[in-house]
Amino acid sequence: MSERTEGGGAFAGSVGSTRAALLDACAALLALVGLCDAIYLTVEHLNGTTLQCSITHGCAEVLGSRYATVGGLPLAAFGAAAYFTAFSLATLAAFGYASARRLLTVLVALMFLFSLWLLYLQAFVLHAFCQYCLLSASVTTLLLVVVLVQRFAARRV
Amino acid sequence: MKKTLPVLIIAVVLLVALGGGALLMRSPSSDVKPAASAATNAAPNAPRPARAAVADDSPPARVRGRADAPVKLEEFSDFQCPTCGLMHGVLKQLVAKYPTQVGVAFRNFPLREIHRHAAEAALAAEAAGMQGKFWEMHDLIYEKQNEWKDAADAAGEAERGGRERAGCAEEVSGYRV
Structure with missing residues:
Protein backbone atom coordinates (compact mmCIF):
# COMPACT_ATOMS: atom_id res chain seq x y z
CA MET A 1 0.00 0.00 0.00
CA SER A 2 3.00 2.24 0.42
CA GLU A 3 3.83 2.60 -3.24
CA ARG A 4 2.35 5.43 -5.21
CA THR A 5 1.86 5.43 -8.94
CA GLU A 6 4.62 6.87 -11.01
CA GLY A 7 3.09 9.56 -13.13
CA GLY A 8 -0.38 8.45 -11.99
CA GLY A 9 -2.58 9.51 -9.08
CA ALA A 10 -4.44 12.68 -8.38
CA PHE A 11 -1.44 14.92 -8.25
CA ALA A 12 0.32 13.85 -11.44
CA GLY A 13 -1.67 16.31 -13.46
CA SER A 14 -2.30 14.24 -16.60
CA VAL A 15 -5.85 14.03 -18.02
CA GLY A 16 -5.95 10.25 -17.60
CA SER A 17 -4.92 10.30 -13.98
CA THR A 18 -7.39 13.08 -13.14
CA ARG A 19 -10.17 11.02 -14.67
CA ALA A 20 -8.98 7.99 -12.70
CA ALA A 21 -9.01 10.01 -9.48
CA LEU A 22 -12.53 11.27 -10.25
CA LEU A 23 -13.71 7.71 -10.77
CA ASP A 24 -12.05 6.75 -7.48
CA ALA A 25 -13.89 9.62 -5.80
CA CYS A 26 -17.16 8.35 -7.34
CA ALA A 27 -16.40 4.89 -5.97
CA ALA A 28 -15.69 6.39 -2.54
CA LEU A 29 -19.00 8.29 -2.56
CA LEU A 30 -20.91 5.17 -3.62
CA ALA A 31 -19.20 3.20 -0.85
CA LEU A 32 -20.33 5.90 1.61
CA VAL A 33 -23.96 5.45 0.50
CA GLY A 34 -23.61 1.69 0.98
CA LEU A 35 -21.95 2.26 4.36
CA CYS A 36 -24.86 4.41 5.59
CA ASP A 37 -27.37 1.79 4.42
CA ALA A 38 -25.47 -1.05 6.08
CA ILE A 39 -24.98 0.86 9.34
CA TYR A 40 -28.70 1.65 9.47
CA LEU A 41 -29.59 -2.02 8.95
CA THR A 42 -27.00 -3.16 11.51
CA VAL A 43 -28.26 -0.76 14.17
CA GLU A 44 -31.91 -1.63 13.60
CA HIS A 45 -31.02 -5.33 13.79
CA LEU A 46 -29.14 -4.81 17.06
CA ASN A 47 -32.03 -2.71 18.41
CA GLY A 48 -34.25 -5.71 17.73
CA THR A 49 -36.75 -3.72 15.71
CA THR A 50 -38.84 -4.83 12.78
CA LEU A 51 -38.30 -2.57 9.82
CA GLN A 52 -41.27 -1.99 7.57
CA CYS A 53 -40.62 -1.40 3.89
CA SER A 54 -42.23 1.61 2.29
CA ILE A 55 -41.53 0.64 -1.35
CA THR A 56 -41.35 -3.16 -1.33
CA HIS A 57 -43.18 -5.64 0.92
CA GLY A 58 -40.79 -7.98 2.60
CA CYS A 59 -38.39 -6.21 4.94
CA ALA A 60 -39.52 -8.23 7.95
CA GLU A 61 -39.24 -11.51 6.03
CA VAL A 62 -35.77 -10.76 4.67
CA LEU A 63 -34.27 -9.02 7.69
CA GLY A 64 -35.82 -11.50 10.10
CA SER A 65 -34.73 -14.56 8.14
CA ARG A 66 -31.93 -16.87 9.18
CA TYR A 67 -29.80 -15.50 6.35
CA ALA A 68 -29.76 -12.07 8.01
CA THR A 69 -27.46 -13.32 10.77
CA VAL A 70 -24.02 -14.91 10.50
CA GLY A 71 -22.39 -16.29 13.64
CA GLY A 72 -24.70 -14.25 15.85
CA LEU A 73 -23.82 -11.01 14.07
CA PRO A 74 -26.11 -9.21 11.66
CA LEU A 75 -25.05 -9.75 8.05
CA ALA A 76 -25.38 -5.99 7.56
CA ALA A 77 -22.41 -5.50 9.94
CA PHE A 78 -20.21 -7.45 7.51
CA GLY A 79 -21.64 -5.29 4.73
CA ALA A 80 -20.72 -2.15 6.68
CA ALA A 81 -17.17 -3.45 7.10
CA ALA A 82 -16.95 -4.23 3.38
CA TYR A 83 -18.25 -0.78 2.40
CA PHE A 84 -15.87 0.92 4.80
CA THR A 85 -12.96 -1.06 3.35
CA ALA A 86 -14.11 -0.14 -0.17
CA PHE A 87 -14.32 3.52 0.85
CA SER A 88 -10.82 3.42 2.34
CA LEU A 89 -9.34 1.74 -0.74
CA ALA A 90 -11.11 4.14 -3.12
CA THR A 91 -9.85 7.13 -1.11
CA LEU A 92 -6.28 5.80 -1.14
CA ALA A 93 -6.60 5.09 -4.88
CA ALA A 94 -7.80 8.65 -5.49
CA PHE A 95 -4.60 9.82 -3.84
CA GLY A 96 -2.52 7.73 -6.20
CA TYR A 97 -2.00 4.41 -4.45
CA ALA A 98 -2.16 1.95 -7.34
CA SER A 99 -2.22 -1.17 -5.20
CA ALA A 100 -5.30 0.15 -3.41
CA ARG A 101 -7.06 0.37 -6.77
CA ARG A 102 -6.23 -3.24 -7.56
CA LEU A 103 -7.49 -4.38 -4.15
CA LEU A 104 -10.63 -2.29 -4.64
CA THR A 105 -11.37 -4.08 -7.91
CA VAL A 106 -11.05 -7.48 -6.23
CA LEU A 107 -13.13 -6.42 -3.22
CA VAL A 108 -15.91 -4.91 -5.36
CA ALA A 109 -16.02 -8.04 -7.54
CA LEU A 110 -16.44 -10.20 -4.41
CA MET A 111 -19.09 -7.84 -3.02
CA PHE A 112 -20.96 -7.99 -6.33
CA LEU A 113 -20.93 -11.80 -6.35
CA PHE A 114 -22.18 -11.85 -2.77
CA SER A 115 -24.92 -9.36 -3.70
CA LEU A 116 -26.00 -11.70 -6.50
CA TRP A 117 -26.26 -14.51 -3.95
CA LEU A 118 -28.36 -12.32 -1.65
CA LEU A 119 -30.60 -11.32 -4.56
CA TYR A 120 -31.06 -15.00 -5.39
CA LEU A 121 -32.06 -15.69 -1.77
CA GLN A 122 -34.59 -12.87 -1.81
CA ALA A 123 -36.08 -13.87 -5.15
CA PHE A 124 -36.13 -17.67 -4.95
CA VAL A 125 -35.81 -18.71 -1.30
CA LEU A 126 -37.48 -15.99 0.76
CA HIS A 127 -39.79 -14.74 -2.00
CA ALA A 128 -39.56 -11.28 -0.49
CA PHE A 129 -37.55 -8.18 -1.28
CA CYS A 130 -36.20 -5.67 1.19
CA GLN A 131 -35.65 -2.19 -0.20
CA TYR A 132 -32.57 -1.55 1.91
CA CYS A 133 -30.99 -4.75 0.57
CA LEU A 134 -31.92 -3.77 -2.99
CA LEU A 135 -30.30 -0.37 -2.43
CA SER A 136 -27.14 -2.12 -1.29
CA ALA A 137 -27.20 -4.40 -4.34
CA SER A 138 -27.63 -1.35 -6.60
CA VAL A 139 -24.73 0.45 -4.94
CA THR A 140 -22.49 -2.60 -5.32
CA THR A 141 -23.48 -2.91 -8.99
CA LEU A 142 -22.68 0.76 -9.59
CA LEU A 143 -19.37 0.28 -7.78
CA LEU A 144 -18.56 -2.59 -10.12
CA VAL A 145 -19.43 -0.44 -13.13
CA VAL A 146 -17.14 2.34 -11.87
CA VAL A 147 -14.15 0.06 -11.24
CA LEU A 148 -14.64 -1.70 -14.58
CA VAL A 149 -14.88 1.62 -16.46
CA GLN A 150 -11.73 2.66 -14.71
CA ARG A 151 -9.86 -0.49 -15.65
CA PHE A 152 -10.85 -0.24 -19.31
CA ALA A 153 -10.10 3.48 -19.38
CA ALA A 154 -6.68 2.82 -17.84
CA ARG A 155 -5.88 0.28 -20.54
CA ARG A 156 -6.72 2.71 -23.29
CA VAL A 157 -4.63 5.57 -21.88
CA MET B 1 0.09 16.49 3.83
CA LYS B 2 -0.51 14.50 0.65
CA LYS B 3 0.28 11.33 2.50
CA THR B 4 -1.70 12.10 5.63
CA LEU B 5 -4.82 13.54 3.97
CA PRO B 6 -6.31 10.20 2.78
CA VAL B 7 -5.64 8.64 6.17
CA LEU B 8 -7.28 11.63 7.80
CA ILE B 9 -10.36 11.32 5.57
CA ILE B 10 -10.65 7.62 6.31
CA GLY B 19 -20.58 7.82 16.24
CA GLY B 20 -23.63 7.83 13.98
CA GLY B 21 -24.22 4.15 14.67
CA ALA B 22 -23.97 4.72 18.42
CA LEU B 23 -26.43 7.63 18.22
CA LEU B 24 -28.90 5.53 16.25
CA MET B 25 -28.57 2.75 18.83
CA ARG B 26 -29.78 5.11 21.53
CA SER B 27 -32.68 6.75 19.71
CA PRO B 28 -35.75 4.66 19.02
CA SER B 29 -36.54 4.49 15.33
CA SER B 30 -39.63 6.24 14.10
CA ASP B 31 -39.76 3.73 11.27
CA VAL B 32 -40.59 0.88 13.58
CA LYS B 33 -44.10 -0.35 13.96
CA PRO B 34 -44.12 -3.58 15.90
CA ALA B 35 -47.51 -5.23 15.90
CA ALA B 36 -48.12 -4.70 19.59
CA SER B 37 -47.26 -1.02 19.64
CA ALA B 38 -49.23 -0.36 16.47
CA ALA B 39 -52.26 -1.81 18.18
CA THR B 40 -51.91 -0.31 21.62
CA ASN B 41 -50.01 2.94 21.27
CA ALA B 42 -52.40 4.85 19.09
CA ALA B 43 -52.63 7.62 21.66
CA PRO B 44 -49.68 7.21 23.99
CA ASN B 45 -50.44 10.27 26.09
CA ALA B 46 -54.13 9.70 26.52
CA PRO B 47 -55.27 7.95 29.69
CA ARG B 48 -56.11 4.41 28.70
CA PRO B 49 -58.65 2.10 30.21
CA ALA B 50 -57.27 -1.24 31.32
CA ARG B 51 -58.15 -3.02 28.09
CA ALA B 52 -58.20 -0.21 25.60
CA ALA B 53 -56.98 -2.18 22.60
CA VAL B 54 -59.51 -4.96 22.84
CA ALA B 55 -63.14 -4.59 21.91
CA ASP B 56 -65.57 -5.66 24.60
CA ASP B 57 -67.00 -8.47 22.52
CA SER B 58 -63.59 -9.98 21.72
CA PRO B 59 -62.93 -13.50 22.95
CA PRO B 60 -60.69 -13.87 25.98
CA ALA B 61 -56.97 -14.05 25.27
CA ARG B 62 -55.13 -17.35 25.52
CA VAL B 63 -52.90 -17.19 28.57
CA ARG B 64 -49.68 -19.09 29.13
CA GLY B 65 -48.64 -19.19 32.75
CA ARG B 66 -50.87 -17.82 35.47
CA ALA B 67 -53.62 -15.48 34.35
CA ASP B 68 -53.40 -13.69 37.70
CA ALA B 69 -49.62 -13.45 37.68
CA PRO B 70 -48.22 -10.19 39.06
CA VAL B 71 -46.46 -9.53 35.72
CA LYS B 72 -48.76 -9.96 32.77
CA LEU B 73 -47.68 -9.47 29.18
CA GLU B 74 -50.26 -9.12 26.46
CA GLU B 75 -48.93 -10.03 23.07
CA PHE B 76 -50.55 -9.15 19.76
CA SER B 77 -48.86 -11.53 17.41
CA ASP B 78 -48.73 -12.67 13.81
CA PHE B 79 -47.75 -16.31 13.22
CA GLN B 80 -45.96 -15.48 9.96
CA CYS B 81 -43.97 -12.55 11.38
CA PRO B 82 -40.30 -13.58 11.77
CA THR B 83 -39.72 -11.29 14.74
CA CYS B 84 -42.80 -12.71 16.49
CA GLY B 85 -41.21 -16.11 15.83
CA LEU B 86 -38.03 -15.01 17.58
CA MET B 87 -40.05 -13.52 20.44
CA HIS B 88 -41.98 -16.75 20.87
CA GLY B 89 -38.87 -18.56 22.14
CA VAL B 90 -38.07 -15.76 24.58
CA LEU B 91 -41.60 -15.60 26.02
CA LYS B 92 -41.78 -19.37 26.36
CA GLN B 93 -38.52 -19.39 28.31
CA LEU B 94 -39.73 -16.49 30.44
CA VAL B 95 -42.88 -18.32 31.52
CA ALA B 96 -40.92 -21.55 32.09
CA LYS B 97 -38.45 -19.69 34.29
CA TYR B 98 -41.00 -17.63 36.26
CA PRO B 99 -44.16 -19.76 36.16
CA THR B 100 -45.80 -18.06 39.13
CA GLN B 101 -44.70 -14.53 38.39
CA VAL B 102 -45.28 -14.09 34.66
CA GLY B 103 -48.33 -14.71 32.51
CA ARG B 112 -52.98 -10.14 6.12
CA GLU B 113 -51.64 -7.49 3.75
CA ILE B 114 -48.02 -8.59 4.07
CA HIS B 115 -48.32 -12.20 5.34
CA ARG B 116 -50.53 -14.32 3.15
CA HIS B 117 -50.72 -17.31 5.51
CA ALA B 118 -50.96 -15.38 8.79
CA ALA B 119 -54.74 -15.57 9.01
CA GLU B 120 -54.80 -19.27 8.11
CA ALA B 121 -52.21 -19.99 10.80
CA ALA B 122 -54.24 -18.04 13.37
CA LEU B 123 -57.35 -20.04 12.43
CA ALA B 124 -55.43 -23.30 12.71
CA ALA B 125 -54.20 -22.35 16.20
CA GLU B 126 -57.69 -21.36 17.32
CA ALA B 127 -59.12 -24.56 15.85
CA ALA B 128 -56.60 -26.57 17.84
CA GLY B 129 -57.51 -24.42 20.84
CA MET B 130 -61.13 -25.53 20.51
CA GLN B 131 -59.81 -29.02 21.11
CA GLY B 132 -57.71 -27.90 24.06
CA LYS B 133 -54.42 -27.88 22.17
CA PHE B 134 -53.88 -24.19 21.49
CA TRP B 135 -50.38 -23.86 22.95
CA GLU B 136 -49.17 -27.08 21.34
CA MET B 137 -50.31 -25.76 17.96
CA HIS B 138 -49.03 -22.25 18.74
CA ASP B 139 -45.54 -23.58 19.48
CA LEU B 140 -45.55 -25.89 16.48
CA ILE B 141 -46.59 -23.12 14.09
CA TYR B 142 -43.79 -20.87 15.28
CA GLU B 143 -41.18 -23.65 15.35
CA LYS B 144 -42.04 -24.67 11.79
CA GLN B 145 -42.52 -21.09 10.53
CA ASN B 146 -39.75 -21.34 7.94
CA GLU B 147 -41.25 -24.54 6.55
CA TRP B 148 -44.84 -23.43 6.03
CA LYS B 149 -44.63 -19.71 5.35
CA ASP B 150 -43.97 -20.24 1.64
CA ALA B 151 -46.16 -23.30 1.25
CA ALA B 152 -49.05 -23.23 -1.20
CA ASP B 153 -51.25 -25.01 1.34
CA ALA B 154 -50.06 -23.64 4.66
CA ALA B 155 -53.22 -24.33 6.60
CA GLY B 156 -53.25 -27.95 5.50
CA GLU B 157 -49.65 -28.44 6.58
CA ALA B 158 -50.20 -26.73 9.89
CA GLU B 159 -53.26 -28.85 10.53
CA ARG B 160 -51.52 -32.08 9.61
CA GLY B 161 -48.51 -31.20 11.75
CA GLY B 162 -50.75 -30.10 14.57
CA ARG B 163 -52.73 -33.32 14.56
CA GLU B 164 -49.57 -35.36 14.74
CA ARG B 165 -48.08 -33.34 17.53
CA ALA B 166 -51.16 -32.50 19.49
CA GLY B 167 -52.80 -35.86 18.99
CA CYS B 168 -56.05 -34.42 17.70
CA ALA B 169 -58.20 -37.21 16.39
CA GLU B 170 -60.66 -35.12 14.45
CA GLU B 171 -60.24 -33.05 11.34
CA VAL B 172 -59.62 -29.48 12.28
CA SER B 173 -62.26 -27.32 10.73
CA GLY B 174 -60.65 -23.89 10.61
CA TYR B 175 -63.75 -22.25 9.26
CA ARG B 176 -65.71 -22.84 12.42
CA VAL B 177 -63.32 -20.65 14.36
Whole structure:
Protein backbone atom coordinates (compact mmCIF):
# COMPACT_ATOMS: atom_id res chain seq x y z
CA MET A 1 0.00 0.00 0.00
CA SER A 2 3.00 2.24 0.42
CA GLU A 3 3.83 2.60 -3.24
CA ARG A 4 2.35 5.43 -5.21
CA THR A 5 1.86 5.43 -8.94
CA GLU A 6 4.62 6.87 -11.01
CA GLY A 7 3.09 9.56 -13.13
CA GLY A 8 -0.38 8.45 -11.99
CA GLY A 9 -2.58 9.51 -9.08
CA ALA A 10 -4.44 12.68 -8.38
CA PHE A 11 -1.44 14.92 -8.25
CA ALA A 12 0.32 13.85 -11.44
CA GLY A 13 -1.67 16.31 -13.46
CA SER A 14 -2.30 14.24 -16.60
CA VAL A 15 -5.85 14.03 -18.02
CA GLY A 16 -5.95 10.25 -17.60
CA SER A 17 -4.92 10.30 -13.98
CA THR A 18 -7.39 13.08 -13.14
CA ARG A 19 -10.17 11.02 -14.67
CA ALA A 20 -8.98 7.99 -12.70
CA ALA A 21 -9.01 10.01 -9.48
CA LEU A 22 -12.53 11.27 -10.25
CA LEU A 23 -13.71 7.71 -10.77
CA ASP A 24 -12.05 6.75 -7.48
CA ALA A 25 -13.89 9.62 -5.80
CA CYS A 26 -17.16 8.35 -7.34
CA ALA A 27 -16.40 4.89 -5.97
CA ALA A 28 -15.69 6.39 -2.54
CA LEU A 29 -19.00 8.29 -2.56
CA LEU A 30 -20.91 5.17 -3.62
CA ALA A 31 -19.20 3.20 -0.85
CA LEU A 32 -20.33 5.90 1.61
CA VAL A 33 -23.96 5.45 0.50
CA GLY A 34 -23.61 1.69 0.98
CA LEU A 35 -21.95 2.26 4.36
CA CYS A 36 -24.86 4.41 5.59
CA ASP A 37 -27.37 1.79 4.42
CA ALA A 38 -25.47 -1.05 6.08
CA ILE A 39 -24.98 0.86 9.34
CA TYR A 40 -28.70 1.65 9.47
CA LEU A 41 -29.59 -2.02 8.95
CA THR A 42 -27.00 -3.16 11.51
CA VAL A 43 -28.26 -0.76 14.17
CA GLU A 44 -31.91 -1.63 13.60
CA HIS A 45 -31.02 -5.33 13.79
CA LEU A 46 -29.14 -4.81 17.06
CA ASN A 47 -32.03 -2.71 18.41
CA GLY A 48 -34.25 -5.71 17.73
CA THR A 49 -36.75 -3.72 15.71
CA THR A 50 -38.84 -4.83 12.78
CA LEU A 51 -38.30 -2.57 9.82
CA GLN A 52 -41.27 -1.99 7.57
CA CYS A 53 -40.62 -1.40 3.89
CA SER A 54 -42.23 1.61 2.29
CA ILE A 55 -41.53 0.64 -1.35
CA THR A 56 -41.35 -3.16 -1.33
CA HIS A 57 -43.18 -5.64 0.92
CA GLY A 58 -40.79 -7.98 2.60
CA CYS A 59 -38.39 -6.21 4.94
CA ALA A 60 -39.52 -8.23 7.95
CA GLU A 61 -39.24 -11.51 6.03
CA VAL A 62 -35.77 -10.76 4.67
CA LEU A 63 -34.27 -9.02 7.69
CA GLY A 64 -35.82 -11.50 10.10
CA SER A 65 -34.73 -14.56 8.14
CA ARG A 66 -31.93 -16.87 9.18
CA TYR A 67 -29.80 -15.50 6.35
CA ALA A 68 -29.76 -12.07 8.01
CA THR A 69 -27.46 -13.32 10.77
CA VAL A 70 -24.02 -14.91 10.50
CA GLY A 71 -22.39 -16.29 13.64
CA GLY A 72 -24.70 -14.25 15.85
CA LEU A 73 -23.82 -11.01 14.07
CA PRO A 74 -26.11 -9.21 11.66
CA LEU A 75 -25.05 -9.75 8.05
CA ALA A 76 -25.38 -5.99 7.56
CA ALA A 77 -22.41 -5.50 9.94
CA PHE A 78 -20.21 -7.45 7.51
CA GLY A 79 -21.64 -5.29 4.73
CA ALA A 80 -20.72 -2.15 6.68
CA ALA A 81 -17.17 -3.45 7.10
CA ALA A 82 -16.95 -4.23 3.38
CA TYR A 83 -18.25 -0.78 2.40
CA PHE A 84 -15.87 0.92 4.80
CA THR A 85 -12.96 -1.06 3.35
CA ALA A 86 -14.11 -0.14 -0.17
CA PHE A 87 -14.32 3.52 0.85
CA SER A 88 -10.82 3.42 2.34
CA LEU A 89 -9.34 1.74 -0.74
CA ALA A 90 -11.11 4.14 -3.12
CA THR A 91 -9.85 7.13 -1.11
CA LEU A 92 -6.28 5.80 -1.14
CA ALA A 93 -6.60 5.09 -4.88
CA ALA A 94 -7.80 8.65 -5.49
CA PHE A 95 -4.60 9.82 -3.84
CA GLY A 96 -2.52 7.73 -6.20
CA TYR A 97 -2.00 4.41 -4.45
CA ALA A 98 -2.16 1.95 -7.34
CA SER A 99 -2.22 -1.17 -5.20
CA ALA A 100 -5.30 0.15 -3.41
CA ARG A 101 -7.06 0.37 -6.77
CA ARG A 102 -6.23 -3.24 -7.56
CA LEU A 103 -7.49 -4.38 -4.15
CA LEU A 104 -10.63 -2.29 -4.64
CA THR A 105 -11.37 -4.08 -7.91
CA VAL A 106 -11.05 -7.48 -6.23
CA LEU A 107 -13.13 -6.42 -3.22
CA VAL A 108 -15.91 -4.91 -5.36
CA ALA A 109 -16.02 -8.04 -7.54
CA LEU A 110 -16.44 -10.20 -4.41
CA MET A 111 -19.09 -7.84 -3.02
CA PHE A 112 -20.96 -7.99 -6.33
CA LEU A 113 -20.93 -11.80 -6.35
CA PHE A 114 -22.18 -11.85 -2.77
CA SER A 115 -24.92 -9.36 -3.70
CA LEU A 116 -26.00 -11.70 -6.50
CA TRP A 117 -26.26 -14.51 -3.95
CA LEU A 118 -28.36 -12.32 -1.65
CA LEU A 119 -30.60 -11.32 -4.56
CA TYR A 120 -31.06 -15.00 -5.39
CA LEU A 121 -32.06 -15.69 -1.77
CA GLN A 122 -34.59 -12.87 -1.81
CA ALA A 123 -36.08 -13.87 -5.15
CA PHE A 124 -36.13 -17.67 -4.95
CA VAL A 125 -35.81 -18.71 -1.30
CA LEU A 126 -37.48 -15.99 0.76
CA HIS A 127 -39.79 -14.74 -2.00
CA ALA A 128 -39.56 -11.28 -0.49
CA PHE A 129 -37.55 -8.18 -1.28
CA CYS A 130 -36.20 -5.67 1.19
CA GLN A 131 -35.65 -2.19 -0.20
CA TYR A 132 -32.57 -1.55 1.91
CA CYS A 133 -30.99 -4.75 0.57
CA LEU A 134 -31.92 -3.77 -2.99
CA LEU A 135 -30.30 -0.37 -2.43
CA SER A 136 -27.14 -2.12 -1.29
CA ALA A 137 -27.20 -4.40 -4.34
CA SER A 138 -27.63 -1.35 -6.60
CA VAL A 139 -24.73 0.45 -4.94
CA THR A 140 -22.49 -2.60 -5.32
CA THR A 141 -23.48 -2.91 -8.99
CA LEU A 142 -22.68 0.76 -9.59
CA LEU A 143 -19.37 0.28 -7.78
CA LEU A 144 -18.56 -2.59 -10.12
CA VAL A 145 -19.43 -0.44 -13.13
CA VAL A 146 -17.14 2.34 -11.87
CA VAL A 147 -14.15 0.06 -11.24
CA LEU A 148 -14.64 -1.70 -14.58
CA VAL A 149 -14.88 1.62 -16.46
CA GLN A 150 -11.73 2.66 -14.71
CA ARG A 151 -9.86 -0.49 -15.65
CA PHE A 152 -10.85 -0.24 -19.31
CA ALA A 153 -10.10 3.48 -19.38
CA ALA A 154 -6.68 2.82 -17.84
CA ARG A 155 -5.88 0.28 -20.54
CA ARG A 156 -6.72 2.71 -23.29
CA VAL A 157 -4.63 5.57 -21.88
CA MET B 1 0.09 16.49 3.83
CA LYS B 2 -0.51 14.50 0.65
CA LYS B 3 0.28 11.33 2.50
CA THR B 4 -1.70 12.10 5.63
CA LEU B 5 -4.82 13.54 3.97
CA PRO B 6 -6.31 10.20 2.78
CA VAL B 7 -5.64 8.64 6.17
CA LEU B 8 -7.28 11.63 7.80
CA ILE B 9 -10.36 11.32 5.57
CA ILE B 10 -10.65 7.62 6.31
CA ALA B 11 -10.26 8.21 10.05
CA VAL B 12 -12.95 10.93 10.02
CA VAL B 13 -15.38 8.67 8.12
CA LEU B 14 -14.69 5.84 10.56
CA LEU B 15 -15.37 8.10 13.54
CA VAL B 16 -18.55 9.52 11.98
CA ALA B 17 -19.75 5.99 11.09
CA LEU B 18 -19.15 4.68 14.61
CA GLY B 19 -20.58 7.82 16.24
CA GLY B 20 -23.63 7.83 13.98
CA GLY B 21 -24.22 4.15 14.67
CA ALA B 22 -23.97 4.72 18.42
CA LEU B 23 -26.43 7.63 18.22
CA LEU B 24 -28.90 5.53 16.25
CA MET B 25 -28.57 2.75 18.83
CA ARG B 26 -29.78 5.11 21.53
CA SER B 27 -32.68 6.75 19.71
CA PRO B 28 -35.75 4.66 19.02
CA SER B 29 -36.54 4.49 15.33
CA SER B 30 -39.63 6.24 14.10
CA ASP B 31 -39.76 3.73 11.27
CA VAL B 32 -40.59 0.88 13.58
CA LYS B 33 -44.10 -0.35 13.96
CA PRO B 34 -44.12 -3.58 15.90
CA ALA B 35 -47.51 -5.23 15.90
CA ALA B 36 -48.12 -4.70 19.59
CA SER B 37 -47.26 -1.02 19.64
CA ALA B 38 -49.23 -0.36 16.47
CA ALA B 39 -52.26 -1.81 18.18
CA THR B 40 -51.91 -0.31 21.62
CA ASN B 41 -50.01 2.94 21.27
CA ALA B 42 -52.40 4.85 19.09
CA ALA B 43 -52.63 7.62 21.66
CA PRO B 44 -49.68 7.21 23.99
CA ASN B 45 -50.44 10.27 26.09
CA ALA B 46 -54.13 9.70 26.52
CA PRO B 47 -55.27 7.95 29.69
CA ARG B 48 -56.11 4.41 28.70
CA PRO B 49 -58.65 2.10 30.21
CA ALA B 50 -57.27 -1.24 31.32
CA ARG B 51 -58.15 -3.02 28.09
CA ALA B 52 -58.20 -0.21 25.60
CA ALA B 53 -56.98 -2.18 22.60
CA VAL B 54 -59.51 -4.96 22.84
CA ALA B 55 -63.14 -4.59 21.91
CA ASP B 56 -65.57 -5.66 24.60
CA ASP B 57 -67.00 -8.47 22.52
CA SER B 58 -63.59 -9.98 21.72
CA PRO B 59 -62.93 -13.50 22.95
CA PRO B 60 -60.69 -13.87 25.98
CA ALA B 61 -56.97 -14.05 25.27
CA ARG B 62 -55.13 -17.35 25.52
CA VAL B 63 -52.90 -17.19 28.57
CA ARG B 64 -49.68 -19.09 29.13
CA GLY B 65 -48.64 -19.19 32.75
CA ARG B 66 -50.87 -17.82 35.47
CA ALA B 67 -53.62 -15.48 34.35
CA ASP B 68 -53.40 -13.69 37.70
CA ALA B 69 -49.62 -13.45 37.68
CA PRO B 70 -48.22 -10.19 39.06
CA VAL B 71 -46.46 -9.53 35.72
CA LYS B 72 -48.76 -9.96 32.77
CA LEU B 73 -47.68 -9.47 29.18
CA GLU B 74 -50.26 -9.12 26.46
CA GLU B 75 -48.93 -10.03 23.07
CA PHE B 76 -50.55 -9.15 19.76
CA SER B 77 -48.86 -11.53 17.41
CA ASP B 78 -48.73 -12.67 13.81
CA PHE B 79 -47.75 -16.31 13.22
CA GLN B 80 -45.96 -15.48 9.96
CA CYS B 81 -43.97 -12.55 11.38
CA PRO B 82 -40.30 -13.58 11.77
CA THR B 83 -39.72 -11.29 14.74
CA CYS B 84 -42.80 -12.71 16.49
CA GLY B 85 -41.21 -16.11 15.83
CA LEU B 86 -38.03 -15.01 17.58
CA MET B 87 -40.05 -13.52 20.44
CA HIS B 88 -41.98 -16.75 20.87
CA GLY B 89 -38.87 -18.56 22.14
CA VAL B 90 -38.07 -15.76 24.58
CA LEU B 91 -41.60 -15.60 26.02
CA LYS B 92 -41.78 -19.37 26.36
CA GLN B 93 -38.52 -19.39 28.31
CA LEU B 94 -39.73 -16.49 30.44
CA VAL B 95 -42.88 -18.32 31.52
CA ALA B 96 -40.92 -21.55 32.09
CA LYS B 97 -38.45 -19.69 34.29
CA TYR B 98 -41.00 -17.63 36.26
CA PRO B 99 -44.16 -19.76 36.16
CA THR B 100 -45.80 -18.06 39.13
CA GLN B 101 -44.70 -14.53 38.39
CA VAL B 102 -45.28 -14.09 34.66
CA GLY B 103 -48.33 -14.71 32.51
CA VAL B 104 -48.37 -14.15 28.75
CA ALA B 105 -51.69 -13.41 27.12
CA PHE B 106 -51.73 -14.14 23.41
CA ARG B 107 -53.94 -12.40 20.89
CA ASN B 108 -53.96 -12.98 17.17
CA PHE B 109 -52.93 -10.00 15.10
CA PRO B 110 -52.49 -11.42 11.59
CA LEU B 111 -51.09 -8.86 9.14
CA ARG B 112 -52.98 -10.14 6.12
CA GLU B 113 -51.64 -7.49 3.75
CA ILE B 114 -48.02 -8.59 4.07
CA HIS B 115 -48.32 -12.20 5.34
CA ARG B 116 -50.53 -14.32 3.15
CA HIS B 117 -50.72 -17.31 5.51
CA ALA B 118 -50.96 -15.38 8.79
CA ALA B 119 -54.74 -15.57 9.01
CA GLU B 120 -54.80 -19.27 8.11
CA ALA B 121 -52.21 -19.99 10.80
CA ALA B 122 -54.24 -18.04 13.37
CA LEU B 123 -57.35 -20.04 12.43
CA ALA B 124 -55.43 -23.30 12.71
CA ALA B 125 -54.20 -22.35 16.20
CA GLU B 126 -57.69 -21.36 17.32
CA ALA B 127 -59.12 -24.56 15.85
CA ALA B 128 -56.60 -26.57 17.84
CA GLY B 129 -57.51 -24.42 20.84
CA MET B 130 -61.13 -25.53 20.51
CA GLN B 131 -59.81 -29.02 21.11
CA GLY B 132 -57.71 -27.90 24.06
CA LYS B 133 -54.42 -27.88 22.17
CA PHE B 134 -53.88 -24.19 21.49
CA TRP B 135 -50.38 -23.86 22.95
CA GLU B 136 -49.17 -27.08 21.34
CA MET B 137 -50.31 -25.76 17.96
CA HIS B 138 -49.03 -22.25 18.74
CA ASP B 139 -45.54 -23.58 19.48
CA LEU B 140 -45.55 -25.89 16.48
CA ILE B 141 -46.59 -23.12 14.09
CA TYR B 142 -43.79 -20.87 15.28
CA GLU B 143 -41.18 -23.65 15.35
CA LYS B 144 -42.04 -24.67 11.79
CA GLN B 145 -42.52 -21.09 10.53
CA ASN B 146 -39.75 -21.34 7.94
CA GLU B 147 -41.25 -24.54 6.55
CA TRP B 148 -44.84 -23.43 6.03
CA LYS B 149 -44.63 -19.71 5.35
CA ASP B 150 -43.97 -20.24 1.64
CA ALA B 151 -46.16 -23.30 1.25
CA ALA B 152 -49.05 -23.23 -1.20
CA ASP B 153 -51.25 -25.01 1.34
CA ALA B 154 -50.06 -23.64 4.66
CA ALA B 155 -53.22 -24.33 6.60
CA GLY B 156 -53.25 -27.95 5.50
CA GLU B 157 -49.65 -28.44 6.58
CA ALA B 158 -50.20 -26.73 9.89
CA GLU B 159 -53.26 -28.85 10.53
CA ARG B 160 -51.52 -32.08 9.61
CA GLY B 161 -48.51 -31.20 11.75
CA GLY B 162 -50.75 -30.10 14.57
CA ARG B 163 -52.73 -33.32 14.56
CA GLU B 164 -49.57 -35.36 14.74
CA ARG B 165 -48.08 -33.34 17.53
CA ALA B 166 -51.16 -32.50 19.49
CA GLY B 167 -52.80 -35.86 18.99
CA CYS B 168 -56.05 -34.42 17.70
CA ALA B 169 -58.20 -37.21 16.39
CA GLU B 170 -60.66 -35.12 14.45
CA GLU B 171 -60.24 -33.05 11.34
CA VAL B 172 -59.62 -29.48 12.28
CA SER B 173 -62.26 -27.32 10.73
CA GLY B 174 -60.65 -23.89 10.61
CA TYR B 175 -63.75 -22.25 9.26
CA ARG B 176 -65.71 -22.84 12.42
CA VAL B 177 -63.32 -20.65 14.36
